[in-house]
Amino acid sequence: MEDAKLLIINLTARTYRTEIIPEKIVRHYIGGRGLGAYLLYKNLPAGTDPLSSENVLIFTAGPAQNLSVPFSPKAVLTTKSPLTGIYLYSVSSGAIGHNIRKAGYMAIMIIGKAEEPLYLHIADEKVTFHKANHLWGKDTLTTQKLLLDETKDKRASTAVIGPGGEKLILYASIITEGDKFRAFARGGPGCVMGSKNLKGLVISGTKTYQPADPEALSMFKRKIAAAIRENSVWAELRRRYGTGDDMPFMNKVGMLPTRNWQTGVWEEDKLKGIAPMLNAGIWPRKNISCGPYCPNPCSHYLEIKSGPYAGVAVDGPEYETMYAFGSNLGIDKFDAVAAAASLCDLNGIDTISTGLTISFLTECYEKGLIDRNYTEGIELAFGNDEAVIQCLKKIIAREGIGHHWGEGTRHLSATINGSSSFAMHCKGLEMGGYECRAFYGQALQFAINPKGGDHHGMGLPARSEAADGSNKVIKGKGEYLKEDAIGRVIADSAVVCVFPRKFLFPLFHEMLTALTGFLYSPEEVTKAGMRIIAQERLFNVREGLGRKDDTLPPRLLKEPLPDGPYKGSIVPLEELKDEAYRAFGWDLETGEPTPQLLSELEVN
Numbered sequence: 001m002e003d004a005k006l007l008i009i010n011l012t013a014r015t016y017r018t019e020i021i022p023e024k025i026v027r028h029y030i031g032g033r034g035l036g037a038y039l040l041y042k043n044l045p046a047g048t049d050p051l052s053s054e055n056v057l058i059f060t061a062g063p064a065q066n067l068s069v070p071f072s073p074k075a076v077l078t079t080k081s082p083l084t085g086i087y088l089y090s091v092s093s094g095a096i097g098h099n100i101r102k103a104g105y106m107a108i109m110i111i112g113k114a115e116e117p118l119y120l121h122i123a124d125e126k127v128t129f130h131k132a133n134h135l136w137g138k139d140t141l142t143t144q145k146l147l148l149d150e151t152k153d154k155r156a157s158t159a160v161i162g163p164g165g166e167k168l169i170l171y172a173s174i175i176t177e178g179d180k181f182r183a184f185a186r187g188g189p190g191c192v193m194g195s196k197n198l199k200g201l202v203i204s205g206t207k208t209y210q211p212a213d214p215e216a217l218s219m220f221k222r223k224i225a226a227a228i229r230e231n232s233v234w235a236e237l238r239r240r241y242g243t244g245d246d247m248p249f250m251n252k253v254g255m256l257p258t259r260n261w262q263t264g265v266w267e268e269d270k271l272k273g274i275a276p277m278l279n280a281g282i283w284p285r286k287n288i289s290c291g292p293y294c295p296n297p298c299s300h301y302l303e304i305k306s307g308p309y310a311g312v313a314v315d316g317p318e319y320e321t322m323y324a325f326g327s328n329l330g331i332d333k334f335d336a337v338a339a340a341a342s343l344c345d346l347n348g349i350d351t352i353s354t355g356l357t358i359s360f361l362t363e364c365y366e367k368g369l370i371d372r373n374y375t376e377g378i379e380l381a382f383g384n385d386e387a388v389i390q391c392l393k394k395i396i397a398r399e400g401i402g403h404h405w406g407e408g409t410r411h412l413s414a415t416i417n418g419s420s421s422f423a424m425h426c427k428g429l430e431m432g433g434y435e436c437r438a439f440y441g442q443a444l445q446f447a448i449n450p451k452g453g454d455h456h457g458m459g460l461p462a463r464s465e466a467a468d469g470s471n472k473v474i475k476g477k478g479e480y481l482k483e484d485a486i487g488r489v490i491a492d493s494a495v496v497c498v499f500p501r502k503f504l505f506p507l508f509h510e511m512l513t514a515l516t517g518f519l520y521s522p523e524e525v526t527k528a529g530m531r532i533i534a535q536e537r538l539f540n541v542r543e544g545l546g547r548k549d550d551t552l553p554p555r556l557l558k559e560p561l562p563d564g565p566y567k568g569s570i571v572p573l574e575e576l577k578d579e580a581y582r583a584f585g586w587d588l589e590t591g592e593p594t595p596q597l598l599s600e601l602e603v604n
Contacts, residue, residue: 001026001063001212001516004106006039009120009127011196012053012112016127021106027518028602031062031106032495033089034532036078039107040087041535046542050082050188051168051195053113059100059159062495063515066101067211070224071497071504073291075100081187082195083170083353083408084428084452087539090184091492093290093299094177096157096203103205114197121151121202132199136166139346140175143200151202160200162348165190167398169406171353171430173344180299181315181345182290186454187429190348212517220511227503228296238298238499239287243319244276250433253466254564257435258327259382260359261424261555264435265564266327273332274322283334298499302338309339317341317351320455323433324355329362330382340388347396353408356430358391360409364419376401421554427452427545434462437556438566439471441481444576447550450536456498458533459484472566474575478583486529493532531601533584534593538603547591550577
């Protein structure tokens with residue numbers, strides 16, 4: 001494998017330099033998520049304020065980028081989250097990872113803070129700094145178009161913030177790929193970028209690479225093509241409906257969070273309003289690719305032609321957005337969900353955190369904990385799409401009460417008496433769309449996830465639990481989760497899509513060996529996954545987190561499911577944590593990786 005390079009850009013000094021990443025680090029951490037976790041731990045002192053100039057933004061590609069690897073339109077961003085105050089990584093689709101590699105880098109680390117708004121143009125080995133005052137206040141789509149026009153670099157990828165990042169909304173996102181609206185979304189990376197006065201990046205290059213073993217890579221590609229043919233039903237559902245095809249199944253098994261997680265089942269007539277499989281003729285969506293080298297695109301593009309939201313054009317929406325603005329807010333209008341998603345994309349804020357912040361406020365309103373004076377006249381109610389759009393506009397403007405709403409659910413629950421039990425976040429990050437009171441592996445994943453309420457950072461066991469019936473088994477659940485987590489971590493480090501995990505994960509050792517020339521056995525892949533998981537855990541331990549912080553909202557621990565196939569279920573979390581800590585090699589009392597484990601994994 002060629003030397004892996006790290007580009008370090010100092011916004012304060014307007015300088016840049018390149019370092020070679022040691023071969024041992026590349027082999028041990030692979031790239032993407034793993035390399036980002038290592039670089040963050042080594043370059044960010046404990047206790048750093050996420051919104052200070054000392055915080056860093058680390059964009060990483062992996063060995064799969066720029067080598068025509070199937071399912072490789074991916075990149076990772078790593079930083080310290082302003083929403084949670086802990087470790088954060090975020091994965092985006094699109095061509096940006098390929099362009100990072102084409103520019104000659106495995107990683108780009110941005111440090112410091114610009115005195116005035118800037119954007120960066122990274123073209124091969126040259127970095128130029130440009131004033132961005134004229135772009136401040138513009139939405140993400142307009143900004144990306146202007147950046148490509150100004151740099152005259154049509155081959156490039158862009159990564160920009162909108163008003164959400166500029167106004168330091170704590171769950172602001174970074175948007176890439178123009179009107180495809182790919183996003184580094186969760187945990188507020190756009191807020192960090194805004195705090196640095198960095199409006200955007202333009203990245204391109206001309207560098208090419210060769211795999212270490214071209215014939216082995218060709219064989220890997222043939223196996224992937226064959227697996228897609230063998231899984232034709234899955235492939236066709238993803239192409240036609242995207243991740244939204246999951247909604248009817250999720251509802252059937254009682255896993256679809258509804259009305260701020262009060263239940264996991266939504267009324268069937270309501271579900272029909274937004275589930276793509278059930279209304280394809282009402283709101284037809286155009287299938288598009290999220291980026292190059294995806295053999296089975298699952299992304300979609302939608303234009304609303306009539307009704308109160310006519311004129312809205314949006315990517316997707318995909319499952320998590322349909323959950324956050326649909327079932328979880330009781331909204332059964334697909335056009336309203338699309339309109340909310342569009343506002344989030346154009347202004348650069350995370351759809352999950354935004355939707356859950358509003359659903360939390362809605363339950364507070366219905367319980368009488370807040371009133372019209374608090375909401376500045378908005379009549380909150382589940383199913384009221386007009387109220388949701390009004391809330392969104394207040395959050396985006398960050399004026400009046402909307403300023404506080406931009407701080408997220410954890411902050412709001414600390415200011416509204418009697419609301420903490422149904423503030424649906426873990427470690428400050430609002431939860432992805434998997435009601436887990438009866439799916440113990442998924443509940444455990446949420447609890448120990450290094451970035452908080454993300455639904456898949458340690459795997460997505462809910463799907464396999466639903467398939468094999470092990471969802472309420474406690475014994476062995478730690479090992480069950482560990483296997484899933486390792487696959488997820490390696491995919492995020494390679495960097496490749498996780499949707500085809502059924503047939504992609506068993507081939508990781510073949511793929512990595514063909515790409516890098518390092519001999520990765522299945523055992524070494526497992527060890528690399530464990531190493532990266534331990535590295536992420538160490539970052540949070542250094543920030544003072546431990547066993548007490550691996551928890552879930554009280555609703556999931558104390559309020560039994562009121563209906564559905566698993567009525568009466570709650571999460572037996574402490575028993576599950578013991579299972580996980582034993583499986584991952586963490587101390588049972590503290591939750592910290594043991595010295596023996598760190599020595600075996602060569603983590604320091």
